[in-house]
Amino acid sequence: MYPIRKGRNMGELDEIIEISKRRGFFWPSFSIYGGVAGLNDYGPLGSVLKDRIYREWKSIYAEIGGIEIDTPSVTPENVLKASGHVDRFLDIAVGCKTCKTKFKVESILADKGVESVPESVESARKMIEEVKVKCPKCGGELGEPFEFHLMFPIDSNGERYYLRPETAQGIFVNFKLLLNYNRGKLPMVVYQQGKGYRNEISPRQGLIRQKEFNMAEVEVFLDPETNSVFKPDSNEKITLLDRDGQTHTKSLVEAVEEKIIGSEDHAYFLQKTFEFAVRIGIDRNRLRFRQHRKDELAHYSKDCWDLEFRMDNSWVEITGISDRGTFDLGNHQKTSGENLSFEGEKIARVIEPASGIDRMFMAVLISAMKKRENGYNNLSLVDYMAPYPVAVLPLQKKDGLPEKAREIFSKIKAIEPYAYYDESGAIGRRYARQDEIGTPYCITIDYDTLEKDVVTIRDRDSTGQITGVPYKDLLTHAPFLSNPILRRIKNSRQ
RNA sequence: GCGAGAAUAGUGUAGUGGUUAUCACAGGGGCUUCCCAAGCCCUUAACCCGGGUUCGAAUCCCGGUUCUCGCACCA
Numbered sequence: 334m335y336p337i338r339k340g341r342n343m344g345e346l347d348e349i350i351e352i353s354k355r356r357g358f359f360w361p362s363f364s365i366y367g368g369v370a371g372l373n374d375y376g377p378l379g380s381v382l383k384d385r386i387y388r389e390w391k392s393i394y395a396e397i398g399g400i401e402i403d404t405p406s407v408t409p410e411n412v413l414k415a416s417g418h419v420d421r422f423l424d425i426a427v428g429c430k431t432c433k434t435k436f437k438v439e440s441i442l443a444d445k446g447v448e449s450v451p452e453s454v455e456s457a458r459k460m461i462e463e464v465k466v467k468c469p470k471c472g473g474e475l476g477e478p479f480e481f482h483l484m485f486p487i488d489s490n491g492e493r494y495y496l497r498p499e500t501a502q503g504i505f506v507n508f509k510l511l512l513n514y515n516r517g518k519l520p521m522v523v524y525q526q527g528k529g530y531r532n533e534i535s536p537r538q539g540l541i542r543q544k545e546f547n548m549a550e551v552e553v554f555l556d557p558e559t560n561s562v563f564k565p566d567s568n569e570k571i572t573l574l575d576r577d578g579q580t581h582t583k584s585l586v587e588a589v590e591e592k593i594i595g596s597e598d599h600a601y602f603l604q605k606t607f608e609f610a611v612r613i614g615i616d617r618n619r620l621r622f623r624q625h626r627k628d629e630l631a632h633y634s635k636d637c638w639d640l641e642f643r644m645d646n647s648w649v650e651i652t653g654i655s656d657r658g659t660f661d662l663g664n665h666q667k668t669s670g671e672n673l674s675f676e677g678e679k680i681a682r683v684i685e686p687a688s689g690i691d692r693m694f695m696a697v698l699i700s701a702m703k704k705r706e707n708g709y710n711n712l713s714l715v716d717y718m719a720p721y722p723v724a725v726l727p728l729q730k731k732d733g734l735p736e737k738a739r740e741i742f743s744k745i746k747a748i749e750p751y752a753y754y755d756e757s758g759a760i761g762r763r764y765a766r767q768d769e770i771g772t773p774y775c776i777t778i779d780y781d782t783l784e785k786d787v788v789t790i791r792d793r794d795s796t797g798q799i800t801g802v803p804y805k806d807l808l809t810h811a812p813f814l815s816n817p818i819l820r821r822i823k824n825s826r827q
Numbered sequence: 828g829c830g831a832g833a834a835u836a837g838u839g840u841a842g843u844g845g846u847u848a849u850c851a852c853a854g855g856g857g858c859u860u861c862c863c864a865a866g867c868c869c870u871u872a873a874c875c876c877g878g879g880u881u882c883g884a885a886u887c888c889c890g891g892u893u894c895u896c897g898c899a900c901c902a
Contacts, residue, residue, distance in 0.1 A: 542902085
């Protein structure tokens with residue numbers, strides 16, 4: 334009866350994309366000009382939800398003494414040269430003249446047993462000639478090699494810059510200042526939220542693969558001589574897929590004991606990452622950790638575990654927890670000439686939990702989306718994540734109910750600015766509307782309100798309600814969601 | 828980037844050369860209803876962009892853009 338969906342079956346991702354566009358979570362950018370692949374806007378609801386995800390992330394790391402920094406997206410070339418991105422984030426590719434398939438020169442050389450990365454188009458051409466490589470697919474002649482940049486370059490007055498491919502470098506280059514701020518002490522946990530940019534060849538799937546994306550990166554600086562500053566303590570069994578393809582269902586504590594995970598420090602940040610995902614409402618049953626194989630590690634990474642989320646029966650990385658060792662600080666020290674050591678000659682070792690906030694955002698929506706028996710959607714967000722924690726609804730649009738409702742609404746606004754007011758159409762329709770955008774509580778103003786100043790509170794997930802709540806009791810607790818009456822509703826529902 | 832398909836209101840769609848461009852839902856207004864998208868009436872709102880063929884193009888052709896699915900790539 335509601336949007337008739339013929340033709341293809343919608344997957345959960347398609348469904349979230351449809352609802353998001355309709356209700357204002359996100360949509361493709363620049364659509365009046367035909368749109369641009371891989372760029373999306375967060376709408377009014379999505380902007381709030383995204384901020385709430387960042388808020389929880391910050392509090393997770395602030396709780397363990399982390400400090401925040403905010404650095405530019407526009408980054409000078411020499412910084413990204415030192416970090417290896419200029420050379421390693423640029424692929425030299427070549428196409429087959431016959432079947433038109435394109436390959437990374439690096440990988441077809443590797444197939445021939447040549448383990449070297451061409452540094453230029455010219456050297457790639459020479460190497461192809463020397464090794465006599467043909468098209469691995471059809472055996473045809475290969476064409477001219479060409480460069481494919483994964484970073485967006487910016488040229489300004491003869492100087493080259495790039496849009497950062499990760500926020501991390503802004504932290505590494507500030508190591509000295511940050512360490513000074515931290516009064517010379519390690520461990521030091523530094524986090525940064527911000528945009529990252531990658532020139533994806535084929536951006537797809539809404540927010541999953543974009544050219545510009547929201548990152549939440551943490552760099553944990555550790556004394557290389559002091560292990561196990563951070564220790565996991567969770568006994569929850571988690572699925573761990575190691576680099577040899579073995580699946581383990583173990584707690585992180587056990588995983589370290591059994592050497593599935595290399596260090597306690599690394600495991601601890603897997604735990605933190607898992608805690609973050611669950612705290613924002615991602616379904617823990619759709620999560621697993623997967624270790625990178627040696628050949629898929631990024632150039633800066635010694636070891637990496639991804640937190641992956643299952644959607645439409647495939648796994649999507651939402652966070653990578655990488656052991657970057659001393660790679661970045663070592664290279665920046667060498668290139669800049671600045672002393673980035675501490676306590677003499679020591680270079681700090683780095684563990685990096687780096688989350689893709691857009692992907693986590695999708696995971697939150699997909700985890701929360703429920704279908705009711707009547708076919709309507711219920712976005713079962715965790716209370717404190719909902720863009721609107723509360724809506725105020727007069728039962729009908731007459732008999733002075735809207736006037737009373739607006740009066741109460743303005744009082745609610747004073748303690749909960751993200752409150753929604755709606756008096757249009759039938760009450761059931763308005764409940765349904767709030768359900769679809771995840772509003773956990775509706776306050777209904779009815780005839781009893783006029784006589785006795787009591788309201789009805791309706792709970793989103795159970796659709797149950799409690800009547801006769803003196804509305805003044807709702808105004809005595811700020812923030813609104815800490816109100817004990819709401820807890821009572823929540824606890825009583827089954 | 829290649830191959831194949833697709834692009835029509837906010838969403839999902841009908842429409843194979845001539846229609847006031849279909850329908851549903853959503854949105855707005857009203858009647859009715861004291862609590863879960865009920866019903867009735869009214870209303871807002873679209874042919875991706877640019878060329879071409881034609882008396883006439885949403886429809887046919889070309890180019891572009893975007894999307895989907897594969898491949899490749901990326902994480």
